[in-house]
Amino acid sequence: MPTRQRRRLLLSAVTLTAIGLTTTQALAAPTAPPTAQTWQVRHQADVGKQHAQKVRGATASTAFSPKADAGAGDGGDEAENSAEGTAQYTEARTAPGVVAPGAYGAAWAQLRSTPRTDGNWTHVTDKPYNSDDPRYRDVNSNSSGGAGLVTGRITGIAADNDGYVYAGGANGGVFRSRTGGGHWEPIADKLPSLSTGTLDLDEGGRLWYATGESNTGATSYVGTGVYVLGDPKHGQFKPADRVGGPELESTIIHALRFGGGRAWAATSRGVWSHSTTDLSGPWTLEFAPNPEYLPGGSKAADPSAPYKNIANDIAIDPKDPSKVILAIGWRGGDSYNGFYGKAAEGSWQRVSSLGDLPTDAANVGNVTFARSADGSRYYAIDQSPDVMAHNPDTGLKGVYVSKSGSPSGPWTLIADKDKLKGSGSALQDPGYQPGIQAWYNQSLQVDPANPDHVYAGLEEVFETTDGGAKWATVGPYWNNGFPCWSIDPAKQTGDCSQTTHSDQHAVAFGAYQGKANVYVGNDGGIYRRPSAGQLDAWGHGKDWTPLNDGTIDTLQYYSVGVGKDPADRSGKGVIVSGGLQDNGESILRAHDKVMGSNFGGDGGDTLVNPANGCDIAEEYVYLDLWVTQNCATNDGSWTKDPSKATSYEVAPPDKDTNAARFIAPITSDPKDADTWVAGGQHVWVQHKGYAIRSGSEWTSAYDLGAGHVATAVATVNGTVYAGWCGPCNNQGFSRGIAVGRTDGTGWHQLNLPVEGTLPNRYISSFAVDEKDAQHVFVAFNGFSRTWTEGPGAGIGHVFETRDGGATWADVSANLPDVPATSVKILPNGALALGTDLAAFYRAPGTTDWRVLGRNLPTTSVQQLKLGPDGRLYAATFGRGIWSIDPRNLNEDNDNQD
Incomplete structure (x- = not known):
């Protein structure tokens, strides 16, 4: 889909004349194929560098790196984003080596013999998704692009x-x-x-x-x-x-x-x-x-x-x-x-x-x-x-x-x-x-x-x-x-x-x-x-x-966010938003029969105010963060008056230096919703919440180091955990965890040797205990050393510390050996885990995991979030968003079938 950068530049001109078209030209019958506007592109310097790599790469090792050919010579965001997003999604699951055949088949066999809880998942995004929804004609939406209903x-x-x-x-x-x-x-x-x-x-x-x-x-x-x-x-x-x-x-x-x-x-x-x-x-x-x-x-x-x-x-x-x-x-x-x-x-x-x-x-x-x-x-x-x-x-x-x-x-x-x-x-x-x-x-x-x-x-x-x-x-x-x-x-x-x-x-x-x-x-x-x-x-x-009528949901979500719908009179309705591969940010209000798209391009990570679901922070890519406080509802008035735009770019400075992952992590403190943490090469902090209006309002709490980029961030009561990688592909892969405070004090790198308790694999998620910030769970992507031919691949997917990372224990227990993507501590002390095959649940006081609920298709669960309605929401990369009520779950000993 069209990149947001192009949309912004096209729409910065508020009249047809300003974008190079007179009224006469706009109304005249065409005599030649129409031409697109000359749109600037993001990361020109980076594209030039990659283009040079490609020329050399015909006979060099860079020819075999997805990152090396990402966007090479394309002159534009779209090719770069497609290649880079694909490469990074892949490397999170393969680094530090090559995955042997049979890994997913073995995990599937393990999954089928794993007991499950009761409870049924509900399909949230089983509705048409209108990319041309006239309610969201803000500066960043895809609305009026002409693609209509999408999946x-x-x-x-x-x-x-x-x-x-x-x-x-x-x-x-x-x-x-x-x-x-x-x-x-x-x-x-x-x-x-x-x-x-x-x-x-x-x-x-x-x-x-x-x-x-x-x-x-x-x-x-x-x-x-x-x-x-x-x-x-x-x-x-x-x-x-x-x-x-x-x-x-x-x-x-x-x-x-x-x-x-x-x-x-x-x-x-x-x-x-x-x-x-x-x-x-x-x-x-x-x-x-x-x-x-x-x-x-x-x-x-x-x-x-x-x-x-x-x-x-x-x-x-x-x-x-x-x-x-x-x-x-x-x-x-x-x-x-x-x-x-x-x-x-x-x-x-x-x-x-x-x-x-x-x-x-x-x-x-x-x-x-x-x-x-x-x-x-x-x-x-x-x-x-x-x-x-x-x-x-x-x-x-x-x-x-x-x-x-x-x-x-x-x-x-x-x-x-x-x-x-x-x-x-x-x-x-x-x-x-x-x-x-x-x-x-x-x-x-x-x-x-x-x-x-x-x-x-x-x-x-x-x-x-x-x-x-x-x-x-x-x-x-x-x-x-x-x-x-x-x-x-x-x-x-x-x-x-x-x-x-x-x-x-x-x-x-x-x-x-x-x-x-x-x-x-x-x-x-x-x-x-x-x-x-x-x-x-x-x-x-x-x-x-x-033909994307809502009965076919193949939406590829990177993220999900849930907040109360201020327009719902019952006080129980919620707004569900999520960032999507090449389909922007979807928004589903409490009584909608059709989802809308209020941000365009690719949609990355998402923050939604639990108390007001119209407060949304949405990442494009590479930490290009935007915020709205009215769901980005706009009838297009900004085309005549730019002051009527309803979303604002608030990207941390790492966005301008390309020092962030394609889908970079952002989070807020559950004890202080106005404190946000974002991760690129730096750990960025801001304290204005959804009222932020400029990227200059972020401060750097910590520099992870040249060549290092954050893969996961979490914060509670001012304590921050930041997982990073660099290099992030299987050629020299390294990873680490930095811990410190949002005020910039106390920062240090944990001692994580390549061979040790924690695997030398991609760190995908943290869950910090809201009652004790020294108590943390961390989830690792990729497969264990059984399948990964690389240094320090290790074993295990979920680890726990009770001393702020000084020591760790493997709590993977009976989990299938499959990439883990998102770990969440539930209010009752239970754990929920998203993986590439299913969601899992560990009840309070137990050590074994169960498959969480029924009806969830076998696809990658990219992110888990709790909603203000008490339900757990799962953003899947291929089958939309689903939710389940995790309260009072009981074990059901039936297997996968």
Whole structure:
């Protein structure tokens, strides 16, 4: 979605004339594709530094670091934020080493045998989420951008001609619609992984679900293999539906392709295949360019191992399924990148020539193939590491067609960055043009009824109806910046047609009630338009329908905050807010039937005043903190009078030096709601609460040290605990805990040797006893040394101190070995813990843990917060926000099922 920085700069001009448009221009019929405003970008110096790293990284170790290629040469926030957020989410779970396959499968087995409490979780965010909500047209909202109803990232779509549509969330599992989209029901919640790599319907109508989201490229934990549902119209996935054995556990699966009676999987550990008739037996490893880096290989513990065998897609000749082309390579570049085919003797060899489609290692990165139903065409998108390293505007090499229908070509270039830019794209700025995130955004599909009708997804949605001679940007990035843009609440999305959310990941064709449709999946969910869609005067699709009706909740929350709703007459209603990946900050008031978005861009950590839920502090990223005291309610009046803006930037100074985590921690003192602590390189403190109006009102209580950044902060009665890392990835990872006072006195680093009681892993959360600030619990992310090949990985996930950190005891007891994310002391002295698989509960006076309640989907619980209503709220990274009443819970000895 559009970054907040762009929104602020665009909207700082309060009239059309001020942003370079006269009234005449705004009302005139367009004669050329509209151009976006020239938006400045954040972190230009940092982007330049990363760009230099990329140029060097083609042959250096930086090429294998997600951080090294984060935003390299992109000139803008969006690519940087996507890469950096992904990298940091990953490294929190993998550092200090590489996670071996089977870690999540083992944790799932432990979970299934763990007793649970009674009590049921309630789904809080099971309502439509309107990103264009006219109530919140403040300076920082996404409102009027044109994406409409949104949900979390959709990374797989399959559809048939009977109105059945299947959508897979990035970490939310599979949803089914029987009505051509909408009225969704989850059908994969019993599986150990809800992370979607891709979805495919085979010729027999079976639904194949490949787990392990394919957008991260370096993570080793998100998938548990491939599952097949024989009757997708009526059935639900079960663990027993897995194809083969554990061979594809802990992999990312980029694509599934079918031919010659076999299913082919392009994964982060090479290309594998399996019979489509006999689903038992192991998967066969067809090709891995660097097998010594695979698990069990001589170099498996090398920090670059996760990047050494990445396969992106497979093209199978429709006339001869024995002829297969593999697209292999890490998006940041490596000598093994290229296309591979089988030689006569059966070995895989690099393909030297395919026509216009480049075959050299420098120009083959992330690749997506698509074949026409009649076998007459093959299409491909190619992201180039070399272009990404040297062109500040794009990472796209091009879109290509093989008119022979053979993946061996010859291939012809049919679109590049400039051709797509001229097709009505909103991305016209230097440093942010079509394909700038081609390493992250790719989807491609051919209309089964017309081999020349193609949909290509990058940041935007592009369509050609003549095989690539002409293109139209049918789903532009967003409406803001176009001459038709308007924030008039009565116009919802302005004078433009509704568009899709940005950042495309999946596309499929299907039909409902005899009408053919196309479906696209992106960072905002799933959208539909007729296959024979219409264009508006700007050349954009004017018939998009968002299918994110609230019954599909794949929202990826980093945080949650809860406060009393001042407008609720009963005094019992609450406001629930939360920060989201690429979908801003959601706000749900006590009697809302539709959630609104009152802050845009990415939403990070969140503070909400328990006594007044309209007092909200919301982090964008990197400690860019904003505050409102009226829920950021605004009808757009600030466009004429800037003094009527209702949110204020109050970022601590670390935001300006980029000395903070992508999602940086903020907290308030439960004994003094006006005392806040925020963590970057420094531990920042302010005492004005929600009345703060400037970043200059923060003071530095402590400097954690150059290269160190806070990962967790907590405070009670003036005592502060700050966990940090630096370096934070698996190459030289280190961590520590600093303790001191909010007035800047008494600060010291705890003695935490690499080998010791506390693991050398990522510190994710503290819980400080409100009655005794020397009594603290700390939670650790990542896996134990059983699975993590790195120094000091240790064991345990929750530790307790009663002397301010001088000594610690492991209180993990029977917890599954799975990353822990959030620990909370409940009013009765019980403990609640969020992890990557479930929430857990430890009753007062006991040592063993129980699974907390029922109904909570198997997905990552990122943050736990207590609400003023006494309920415990869980922000999940893939299935929205849930709540449970933790009072008077009793043990229920039933297991997971």
